[in-house]
Amino acid sequence: MNNIIRRLRIRGLGIATKLAPAPTPFIFTGPGSSAELVGMIADRGLRSVLVVTDAVLLELKVVDPVLAALKAAGITAHVYSDVEPDPTIAVVMKGVARLKEAGADAVLAVGGGSPIDAAKAIIACRAQGCSPEALDGYFKVRKAVLPFFSIPTTAGTGSEVTIVSVISDPEAQRKFAIVDNKLVPVAIALDPNLMLGLPPGVTAATGMDALTHAVESYLSTLATPATRAMSLGATRVIVRDLPKVYEDGRDIAARQSLAVASCQAGLAFTKAGVGYVHAISHQIGAIYHLPHGLVNAVVLPYVLDFYLDQAATPLAELARACGLEGAEKDDRTSARTFVAELRRLNALLGIPETLDKVDVKDIPELVRRALVEAHGAYPVPKYMSNSDCLDVINLVAGRGSAQSLG
Ligand SMILES: NC(=O)c1ccc[n+]([C@@H]2O[C@H](COP(=O)([O-])OP(=O)(O)OC[C@H]3O[C@@H](n4cnc5c(N)ncnc54)[C@H](O)[C@@H]3O)[C@@H](O)[C@H]2O)c1
C-alpha cells in the first residue's frame, strides 16, 4: 500500500469517526465515586450484575467496596474473576458462558485494562452469539449489548472510555482489536480509593501507557482542537504527577489527577488514534508477554526520535505545556528536550532503556506485523519504511545506535 492510499484510508476512518461519533460515558469522579456509580445502576432498575475482575484484585479486596455497595443497593453480584493480564479468547468465552448462566442484566468491569477489555468482548460476543475473533476489526457489533459500566483500577489504558477491546490470541501469538462504539460504557467511576494499593512498578507502566496515548493522539493527523486540548492537558498532568504516585502510592490527590488524565488521554485517542508505539508494542507484548505499558514506555522515545524532523512543532508544544526547561527555544531543540524528559522519566520510574527479551531472530516478523497493524489504520505524522521500523526495533532490543533515527 503506498502512502497516498494509506492517507486516503485513514481520512476515511476519520470521516467515519466524525459521522458516527463515539459516545462518552457519564463520569463519576472522586474518592468513593464507585458507590455513586452503583447508585446509578440501581436507579436504572438493574437487579443482577456480572462483575468482571481478576483474582489479584479479589484477593487484595480492591473489589470489596464495590461488592458491598451492590449488596446494599439490593443488586445481586455474580463475580467472574478469571481474567488475566492480556485477556485471551478463552477467557472471553468462559466469561460469556458465565454471563449466560448468571442471566445477569448488566455487566460491571472492575479492574485495569484487562478486565475492562475482557468485559467489553464478553458483552459483544454475548450479543452477537460469536467468538471474539469474528469481531476483529471495525464496527462489527450489530446487535444491542447489555448495559455496561466500568470502574478502572489502573491509570491507565483509558479503556473505560474507548471504543476498543484488545484481545490476545496465544496460539497465533497476536493481539487483535474489536473496535466498536457499542463497547463504550454507559457510566464509569474514577475512584482513587481503588488505586491506592497499586504497586509502584504497575503504577509506572500503566501511567506510561496513558502518557503514550496522550502523546500519540497529540501527534495524530486526525487530531482536532478538542482532542489536542485533552492530549496536552493529560501529558502535562502525567509528567508532573506520575513520579509523585510512584514515590508515594497513597497520595490520593495525585492518584485522582492521574485517573482523570488517563481518562482524558483515552477520550483523545479513541477519536484521534494511536501510532507506531502501539503498533510495535502490541507485537512485542503478544510474543513475550511483557506488560503493555512497560513496552510502550521503552518504545516511545525511539519512535519520537524517528518523528523528530516531521513532528518537531507538536513535540515542542508538549515540552512547553510541561514547562520544561529549555522548551522556549526553537522547535527542534524543544522537541529534543521533550524526548529527553521522557527518557529521564523512564529512568526515574525504574523502566529500562531496552527490552532484553526481544530475540533477534523474531525482529523481522515483529517489523512485518507492526507495519501491517499501523499502515492504513494509524494516523501517524511520518511513515516508516521496513528499514526504519527495523532500526527502531533493533534499538528497543538493545542493538544499534540511536543516531540512525530522526
Ligand atoms: N481498550 C483499550 O483502549 C486499551 C488501551 C491500552 C491498553 N489496553 C489493554 O489493556 C491491558 C493492560 O491493562 P493494564 O495496563 O491496566 O493492566 P492489567 O489490567 O493487566 O493489570 C495489571 C496487574 O495489575 C493488577 N492491578 C490492577 N489494578 C490494581 C490495583 N488497584 N491494586 C493492585 N493491583 C492492581 C492486576 O491484578 C494485574 O495483575 C492490555 O491487554 C492492553 O493491551 C487496552
Ligand SMILES: [Fe+2]
Ligand atoms: Fe495503550
